[in-house]
Structure formats: C-alpha cells, structure tokens
Amino acid sequence: MGLLSIIRKIKKKEKEMRILMVGLDNSGKTTIVLKINGEDTSVISPTLGFNIKTIVYQKYTLNIWDVGGQKTIRSYWRNYFEQTDGLVWVVDSSDLRRLDDCKMELDNLLKEERLAGSSLLILANKQDIQGALTPDEIGKVLNLESMDKSRHWKIVGCSAYTGEGLLEGFDWLVQDIASRIYMLD
Amino acid sequence: MEDDDPSFATETLDPALQKKHHDMLERLSARHQARKSDSPDTSSSSSTLESTSSFLAKFSDARRSIESRIAESRFVSSSSASSSTDPSKHKSDLADISVAINDLEKLLAENSYFLPSYEVRSSLKMVSDLKQSLESLSAELIPKKKFSFKSKSTNKKPEPKLPEIQKPDVVSPPNFLVPVRDSPGLRNKHGETLVKSFKGSSIGEFTLSDLDSCQVQLTGTVNALFLHRLKNCNVYTGPVIGSILIDDVEDCVLVLASHQIRIHCARKSDFYLRVRSRPIIEDSNGVRFAPYCLDYKGIEEDLKTAGLDEETNNWANVDDFRWLRAVQSPNWSVLPGEERVSSVSISSNADS
Ligand SMILES: Nc1nc2c(ncn2[C@@H]2O[C@H](COP(=O)(O)OP(=O)(O)OP(=O)(O)O)[C@@H](O)[C@H]2O)c(=O)[nH]1
Numbered sequence: 001m002g003l004l005s006i007i008r009k010i011k012k013k014e015k016e017m018r019i020l021m022v023g024l025d026n027s028g029k030t031t032i033v034l035k036i037n038g039e040d041t042s043v044i045s046p047t048l049g050f051n052i053k054t055i056v057y058q059k060y061t062l063n064i065w066d067v068g069g070q071k072t073i074r075s076y077w078r079n080y081f082e083q084t085d086g087l088v089w090v091v092d093s094s095d096l097r098r099l100d101d102c103k104m105e106l107d108n109l110l111k112e113e114r115l116a117g118s119s120l121l122i123l124a125n126k127q128d129i130q131g132a133l134t135p136d137e138i139g140k141v142l143n144l145e146s147m148d149k150s151r152h153w154k155i156v157g158c159s160a161y162t163g164e165g166l167l168e169g170f171d172w173l174v175q176d177i178a179s180r181i182y183m184l185d
Numbered sequence: 186m187e188d189d190d191p192s193f194a195t196e197t198l199d200p201a202l203q204k205k206h207h208d209m210l211e212r213l214s215a216r217h218q219a220r221k222s223d224s225p226d227t228s229s230s231s232s233t234l235e236s237t238s239s240f241l242a243k244f245s246d247a248r249r250s251i252e253s254r255i256a257e258s259r260f261v262s263s264s265s266a267s268s269s270t271d272p273s274k275h276k277s278d279l280a281d282i283s284v285a286i287n288d289l290e291k292l293l294a295e296n297s298y299f300l301p302s303y304e305v306r307s308s309l310k311m312v313s314d315l316k317q318s319l320e321s322l323s324a325e326l327i328p329k330k331k332f333s334f335k336s337k338s339t340n341k342k343p344e345p346k347l348p349e350i351q352k353p354d355v356v357s358p359p360n361f362l363v364p365v366r367d368s369p370g371l372r373n374k375h376g377e378t379l380v381k382s383f384k385g386s387s388i389g390e391f392t393l394s395d396l397d398s399c400q401v402q403l404t405g406t407v408n409a410l411f412l413h414r415l416k417n418c419n420v421y422t423g424p425v426i427g428s429i430l431i432d433d434v435e436d437c438v439l440v441l442a443s444h445q446i447r448i449h450c451a452r453k454s455d456f457y458l459r460v461r462s463r464p465i466i467e468d469s470n471g472v473r474f475a476p477y478c479l480d481y482k483g484i485e486e487d488l489k490t491a492g493l494d495e496e497t498n499n500w501a502n503v504d505d506f507r508w509l510r511a512v513q514s515p516n517w518s519v520l521p522g523e524e525r526v527s528s529v530s531i532s533s534n535a536d537s
Pocket residue numbers: 023024025026027028029030031032044045046047048067068069070090125126127128129158159160161162408426427428444445
C-alpha cells in the first residue's frame with residue numbers, strides 16, 4: 001500500500017483535513033482562525049512561531065496550522081508543507097505598499113512541489129477598512145489568472161472583524177478538498 | 186536559514202519513512218482523542234508546566250541523540266583510512282538522521298500549542314541548526330564533483346576565473362495591472378508641522394511616508410496606520426483600532442496607541458506606546474520604550490472607542506523577533522524615567 005493510500009485511509013476514518021495558513025505578517029491569519037473558532041479576537045500578539053487549532057467544521061475535523069508571517073519566521077514555513085490538503089493565503093487588502101512582497105512570497109510558495117496538490121484559498125482580508133482593495137483588484141495584482149491550470153483556487157473578500165466572507169471561503173475550501181480526498185464515500 | 190532539506194528526506198517511497206508517517210498520523214489522531222476527552226478547563230498551570238518540562242526532556246534527549254549521530258558519522262568518515270567508504274552507506278546514514286530530525290520537528294509541532302513562545306522559538310532554532318549540520322555533513326561525506334583547474338591554462342593565466350556564483354532567478358518587478366491607488370496619507374515632506382484629524386472622516390487606513398524632520402499630529406481614530414521611511418520626526422497619534430506597521434525609521438520620537446504595533450528596521454528611536462498585545466521589533470536596534478503620554482481634547486473618548494482606555498503595561502513587553510535567547514535583547518531597552526518627555530499636549534481641532 002502506498003503512502004498516499006495509507007494517509008487517505010486514516011484521514012477517512014477521522015475525516016481530517018490539514019490546512020496551512022500563511023501570508024505576510026499583519027495580514028490577519030490568527031484573527032481569522034480565532035474568529036472562525038468563535039474566540040475572542042481583541043488581544044492577539046504577532047505570532048512568534050505557529051499555532052495549531054483543531055476545528056470541527058461540518059462533518060470534518062480541520063487541523064489548522066497558523067504560521068507567523070514576520071520576515072524572521074517565513075523561512076520556517078516550508079517545515080509545514082508536508083501533507084497539506086488546503087492552503088490559505090491571507091492578504092491585508094489595505095496594505096498597498098507591500099503588495100509586491102505579497103505577490104513574490106505567494107509565487108515562491110506555489111513553486112513548492114509539496115504543495116502542488118493542495119487547494120488554494122486566497123482571503124482578501126480587512127475588507128471592512130475604507131480604501132481596501134477589492135478581491136478583484138487583489139486577484140489582478142497577484143496575477144491569479146496565470147496560475148497553473150491544475151491548481152484549484154478561489155479568491156474571497158473577507159473581514160476577520162465582521163466575519164463576512166469567512167464561511168464562504170472555508171466552505172469552498174472544505175468542499176474542494178473533500179471532493180478530492182473523500183470522493184469514494 | 187536558506188538551507189534546503191536534504192533531498193532524500195522528502196523521498197516518500199522509502200518504507201521506513203512510510204512507517205514513520207503512519208505512526209505520526211496515529212499519534213496525531215491519538216492526540217485528538219486525548220484532547221477531546223479532556224475536560225474543557227484543563228489549562229491549570231501545573232499541568233501545562235508538567236507537559237512543558239516533559240516535552241523539553243523528550244526534545245533534548247532526541248536532539249542529543251541526533252547530534253551524537255552526526256558527530257559519529259563525521260568521526261567515522263574522517264578516521265577511516267580511505268575516504269572511499271561506500272557512498273550508499275553514507276547516504277543511508279544521512280537519510281536516517283534526516284528522518285530523526287523530521288520526527289523531532291514533528292514532536293515540536295504537535296506540542297507547540299501549549300509551549301511558551303520562547304520554548305517554541307528556541308526549539309525551532311535548534312531544529313534548524315541540526316538541519317544545517319546535517320547538510321554540511323552531507324557535503325563532507327558526499328562531495329560534489331571536484332572543481333579542478335585544467336593544468337593546461339595554469340601557466341598562461343595566473344588567476345583562474347572563479348566559478349561564477351549563480352544568481353537566483355531575478356524576480357521581475359511586479360507589473361501591476363491595476364493602477365494601485367495610494368492610500369490617504371502625508372508623504373515627502375521636509376521640516377514641516379503636519380496636522381490631521383480623523384474625527385468625522387471616513388478614512389480607514391492612513392500612511393506617513395518619506396518624512397524628514399517633521400512634526401506630525403494625528404487625532405481621532407483610524408483602522409490601520411502605516412509609517413514608512415521617517416527620519417528625525419516626532420509623531421503623535423491618537424488610538425488606532427487595528428494595527429500600526431512601522432518600517433524604516435531613524436532618530437524619531439513616536440507616541441502611539443494601537444491594538445498591535447509592529448516595528449521593523451528602526452534605529453535610535455523612542456517609542457511611547459499603549460498597546461493591547463505585545464509590541465514587536467525586527468531588524469531594529471537602539472530603540473527604547475516608555476508608556477503612552479499623549480493628551481488632546483477628546484482623547485479619553487477615542488481611547489475608549491479603540492478599547493485602549495486601560496493601561497496594560499504591554500509597552501514594556503517587547504518581543505524581538507531577531508533575538509532567540511531568554512536573556513534581554515540588546516536591541517531595545519526601557520527608556521529611563523528621567524529621559525522621558527512629560528505628557529505631550531496637542532490640539533484636536535486640526536482641519537481635516
Ligand atoms: N480592520 C481589520 N483589522 C484586522 C482584520 N483582521 C486582522 N486585523 C488586525 O490586523 C492586525 C494583525 O492581525 P493578526 O491576526 O495578528 O495577523 P497575522 O497574520 O496573524 O500576523 P503574524 O502572526 O505576524 O503573521 C491585528 O491588529 C488585527 O486586529 C480585519 O478583518 N479588519
């Protein structure tokens with residue numbers, strides 16, 4: 001039995017999905033994870049390492065890995081690539097100055113072979129801020145249309161403050177992963 | 186930091202590795218079971234401490250064993266008469282060590298949710314160091330094709346050309362398809378006093394950039410504030426509801442209040458802060474911290490709106506992301522009381 005079938009078998013029993021959240025520092029990853037988990041988001045420090053949250057979502061158990069995005073931490077991202085089912089790339093839509101950094105880091109990530117099979121959700125966060133770029137504009141800046149055809153991806157505008165867009169994004173992600181992994185159910 | 190995983194570590198067809206992965210998944214699911222059956226409030230400090238210390242014991246055992254395996258491999262290879270030991274033996278030793286390092290990393294990952302952040306950071310650093318030593322070991326044991334100069338050219342050319350260092354692919358500057366608009370802000374000023382009130386405005390994010398020798402006064406609340414390339418400036422701001430992102434400031438005095446404050450590349454600057462979470466610095470030095478000290482008419486109400494009406498004393502809980510040791514970072518300090526400015530009063534009825 002190959003490794004993949006072993007993983008699938010175990011995952012199937014548990015209905016587990018492994019989700020990796022990355023993005024530049026300050027984009028709102030930790031706030032998003034706490035918000036979907038219904039926790040208090042009023043006191044969050046920049047992430048010095050990573051957090052893991054296990055969230056039951058519909059009939060699935062999501063293991064969400066929220067990894068810090070400060071420059072010093074970015075070199076550790078690749079330690080978490082293995083067995084990632086879903087990749088969530090979070091963008092601060094109000095941070096116009098660093099959009100090129102954001103594009104560069106995302107492009108590097110998508111070159112990563114170990115992430116090749118994962119579904120990609122891009123969250124254009126902080127839509128509640130007046131003056132933030134729309135998801136369409138972010139999609140153009142990141143040049144998403146030119147992405148490898150085999151990649152399943154979607155961009156959704158959201159706000160970790162109001163919660164708007166988060167469910168839409170995660171619904172898509174979970175369905176997309178489920179349709180690949182649990183197809184045989 | 187830019188080290189790559191040894192390529193054989195990611196080979197997934199190796200049956201030993203398969204088993205490791207399998208075991209890891211088993212452990213993961215066992216952990217979930219264990220956590221599910223835990224009562225919700227098991228976060229008593231004693232149980233956490235217990236787990237932290239047992240984690241540390243386990244982690245350092247595993248780490249020591251990896252270190253000694255690396256040392257052993259190095260010793261064996263250097264002491265064996267010929268360096269022609271079977272390279273495939275070397276390869277399998279290296280692969281074993283690499284698997285052990287991956288396991289160590291997973292141990293850390295699985296336990297990180299309860300570990301204090303300092304432990305997480307220093308453990309991450311240790312894992313990364315192990316990878317580095319493994320990599321240099323593998324470079325020693327399995328040398329790449331030796332670079333040799335052709336004897337023919339030696340007499341003609343006294344200095345052989347060094348092999349050119351390969352440049353990483355140059356990322357072409359992003360070509361924005363959308364005209365990225367500038368956010369509202371104050372830019373490119375020299376020697377001016379700049380005053381702005383957000384009261385009654387719908388501004389969400391605001392930028393101060395490329396200011397030299399200016400005094401800036403911002404009153405009222407805003408959602409996000411970006412400070413970029415400020416030199417020799419005094420900046421006084423009312424509370425920010427989201428975060429303040431600071432990049433490249435020198436010789437400044439900044440009086441700021443915000444949910445989060447992130448400081449990058451700051452030199453010789455004093456920060457007077459009120460902040461709900463821990464302020465952080467990265468690539469900075471000579472920065473000093475003191476409590477927020479701004480006053481203008483209506484500030485109490487603005488602080489309340491932003492949830493910053495209480496002094497948390499977080500201004501002194503600075504995390505230096507470049508500093509991995511438990512001892513105080515040399516890059517920042519608390520501003521001594523006698524050097525602090527006393528309360529700063531500014532006017533709130535600036536034109537907007
Ligand atoms: N207005 C607004 N602010 C947000 C939103 N999401 C996050 N923030 C704020 O943005 C700042 C950064 O949020 P974090 O969740 O710490 O960001 P992060 O991506 O986890 O950052 P790192 O851990 O350093 O990688 C905080 O001050 C949040 O309050 C949002 O949807 N709207």
